[in-house]
Amino acid sequence: xxxxxxxxxxxxxxxxxxTIAAALLGAGIVHLGRGRIFCGxxxxxxxxxxxxxxxxxxxxxxxxxxxxxxxxxxxxQADHD
Amino acid sequence: xxxxxxxxxxxxxxxxSAAASLAEAGLPVLLVEQRDALGGAIHRQPxxxxxxxxxxxxxxxxxxxxxxxxxxxTAGRIEIRTRTIFLGVxxxxxxxFDDRAAERVFACRPRAAIIAVGAVETIRPFPGWERxxxxxxxxxxVLLKETGRxxxxxxxxxxxxxxxLAVAAQLAEAGNPPVAVLERGRxxxxxxxxxxxxxxxxxVGEGLGYLARLAASRVPxxxxxxxxxxxxxxxxxxxxxxxxSAEDVVQVRHxxxxxxxxxxxxxxxLPAPDAAVPVLLAGDGxxxxxxxxxxLDGRRAAMQLLARxxxxxxxxxxxxxxxxxxxxxxxxxxxxxxxxxAPPPPETLICRCEGRSxxxxxxxxxxxxxxxxxxxxxxxxxxxxxxxxxPMIAALRGRPMPAAAPPRWPLRPVSLAALARLTTDETE
Ligand SMILES: Cc1cc2nc3c(=O)[nH]c(=O)nc-3n(C[C@H](O)[C@H](O)[C@H](O)COP(=O)(O)OP(=O)(O)OC[C@H]3O[C@@H](n4cnc5c(N)ncnc54)[C@H](O)[C@@H]3O)c2cc1C
Ligand code: FES
Numbered sequence: 001x002x003x004x005x006x007x008x009x010x011x012x013x014x015x016x017x018x019t020i021a022a023a024l025l026g027a028g029i030v031h032l033g034r035g036r037i038f039c040g041x042x043x044x045x046x047x048x049x050x051x052x053x054x055x056x057x058x059x060x061x062x063x064x065x066x067x068x069x070x071x072x073x074x075x076x077q078a079d080h081d
Numbered sequence: 082x083x084x085x086x087x088x089x090x091x092x093x094x095x096x097x098s099a100a101a102s103l104a105e106a107g108l109p110v111l112l113v114e115q116r117d118a119l120g121g122a123i124h125r126q127p128x129x130x131x132x133x134x135x136x137x138x139x140x141x142x143x144x145x146x147x148x149x150x151x152x153x154x155t156a157g158r159i160e161i162r163t164r165t166i167f168l169g170v171x172x173x174x175x176x177x178f179d180d181r182a183a184e185r186v187f188a189c190r191p192r193a194a195i196i197a198v199g200a201v202e203t204i205r206p207f208p209g210w211e212r213x214x215x216x217x218x219x220x221x222x223v224l225l226k227e228t229g230r231x232x233x234x235x236x237x238x239x240x241x242x243x244x245x246l247a248v249a250a251q252l253a254e255a256g257n258p259p260v261a262v263l264e265r266g267r268x269x270x271x272x273x274x275x276x277x278x279x280x281x282x283x284x285v286g287e288g289l290g291y292l293a294r295l296a297a298s299r300v301p302x303x304x305x306x307x308x309x310x311x312x313x314x315x316x317x318x319x320x321x322x323x324x325x326s327a328e329d330v331v332q333v334r335h336x337x338x339x340x341x342x343x344x345x346x347x348x349x350x351l352p353a354p355d356a357a358v359p360v361l362l363a364g365d366g367x368x369x370x371x372x373x374x375x376x377l378d379g380r381r382a383a384m385q386l387l388a389r390x391x392x393x394x395x396x397x398x399x400x401x402x403x404x405x406x407x408x409x410x411x412x413x414x415x416x417x418x419x420x421x422x423a424p425p426p427p428e429t430l431i432c433r434c435e436g437r438s439x440x441x442x443x444x445x446x447x448x449x450x451x452x453x454x455x456x457x458x459x460x461x462x463x464x465x466x467x468x469x470x471x472p473m474i475a476a477l478r479g480r481p482m483p484a485a486a487p488p489r490w491p492l493r494p495v496s497l498a499a500l501a502r503l504t505t506d507e508t509e
Contacts, residue, residue, distance in 0.1 A: 015128060015228070016128065017117075017127075017128025017227075018128045018227060018228055019224075019227065021224065022128075022224050022227050022228045022230075025224060025232055026228065026230055028233060030213040030214050030335075031213045032213070036212070036213035036214075036215075036216075037216060037220070037224075038215070038216055038217060038220060039201065039202065039216075039217050039219075039220045039469075040216065040217065040219065040220025040221065040222075040223040040224055041122060041199075041201070041219070041220060041223060042115060042166075043201045043345060043465065043468045043469075044433075044465045044468060044469055045434070045463075045464035045465045046433065046465070048464065054184065055184075057181070060220070060223075060224075061115055061116060061181075062181070063117055
């Protein structure tokens with residue numbers, strides 16, 4: 001099976017070296033809860049995603065890794081200043 | 082002053098040029114880049130194993146090959162840390178970094194710093210710009226360079242500037258030409274400015290090449306046309322386009338917007354002449370003049386530091402001349418594409434992070450200070466720290482929005498656990 005991570009529990013395939021954002025868009029996923037991929041360079045923070053067992057990361061900066069479990073930010077995280 | 086390395090933040094053309102110039106003069110350098118590879122906005126490298134689908138103009142490829150060769154010649158003096166984010170300077174003057182691979186925050190006190198963090202794209206807001214499916218054109222281009230795969234489904238490219246043409250041509254090359262490119266300006270009505278651009282080097286030739294590529298894929302390039310609204314319709318976006326007094330509607334999957342670039346300054350420590358650790362800005366993060374100028378500007382910043390350390394002449398006349406030429410090109414370009422800004426409809430979102438609208442901005446007193454805009458208006462307080470709404474507010478109010486002082490850090494959300502592990506003994 002190709003490398004994949006999980007978005008809301010659903011497997012999303014990626015090619016090694018791709019960012020999480022590239023893989024999500026490649027799979028046709030544009031709604032990241034309240035967030036979305038916008039600037040592609042780590043500036044807008046719209047693409048922050050929650051990662052089980054670690055801090056939230058920008059999907060557009062973070063290389064995808066096999067088995068990662070990702071989901072949209074919880075409301076209070078998205079609101080966090 | 083310490084004998085530590087000179088810190089260079091940002092591995093784009095400006096940072097690479099600064100780091101190489103310092104190392105060639107014998108100084109140790111710490112080069113920090115948030116991505117997993119150097120290259121910056123223009124030379125985003127394809128993921129390993131992906132074909133290089135997106136070919137930049139030959140001049141840019143040569144320039145980057147020359148920079149990487151200089152970096153490898155001086156590799157012994159340059160420590161390169163990728164996947165490491167510069168977070169800012171704390172109250173004690175420590176430079177803080179988030180090492181994403183090791184999930185740890187570390188601090189250092191460099192001898193001096195050159196900050197070359199590039200530009201962010203500016204956009205003119207319209208109702209719906211905040212919707213999923215709307216991306217910046219440059220951001221989409223960065224993803225395209227990384228994967229070689231264009232976004233699927235119909236794409237509309239809109240806004241202003243040469244980057245629209247480049248992105249549209251690259252999408253066509255990659256197999257999904259956009260349905261149209263909308264340029265807000267009317268360059269054909271400014272022949273004087275166009276002629277000046279024609280005299281000033283490769284830009285017009287590059288633009289004509291992109292236009293030819295678009296014509297071959299039958300992509301219309303419509304000038305004097307702009308997006309006035311976008312709203313979700315099923316898994317599509319319904320986009321309203323205005324050309325003069327005519328309106329039409331297209332359904333697309335992706336709307337790519339871009340109205341130029343501006344220095345990425347938020348949270349960046351600005352140079353104070355008497356600072357214990359001198360900090361200089363370089364590249365598009367100092368003045369948005371494009372990739373060729375960024376290389377010159379990185380070198381200029383390095384020479385300024387070397388002069389400060391008594392190791393070089395301050396003046397860099399060749400660099401200064403190149404930067405003036407780039408400035409003239411930008412001015413002519415702005416004239417050629419100038420389009421009067423009309424205030425957006427009241428419901429237009431300005432601050433996406435906090436959900437603040439243009440009506441709420443317009444309700445603030447005419448002479449509100451930056452602090453009042455933040456505290457009374459609650460603009461620029463969200464996760465992006467005003468990187469997007471700051472330039473919009475400045476454009477809408479017709480005056481710059483001064484930066485928050487002192488710069489706030491961290492620049493990015495950082496894990497509290499990683500921050501808590503940062504103790505003085507982790508100071509490197
Ligand atoms: C999205 C985008 C796409 C562009 N595409 C093109 C193009 O195709 N052709 C063209 O001619 N021009 C393009 N430009 C213009 C571009 O800014 C310049 O041409 C050139 O890349 C500027 O070089 P630079 O070194 O100043 O900045 P950049 O190339 O932007 O390099 C800055 C580097 O700093 C890093 N960085 C930012 N913040 C941090 C931080 N806090 N910590 C660590 N690292 C950080 C970034 O990841 C980046 O690698 C683009 C600009 C943008 C914003
Ligand atoms: S898309 Fe803007 S930070 Fe990732």
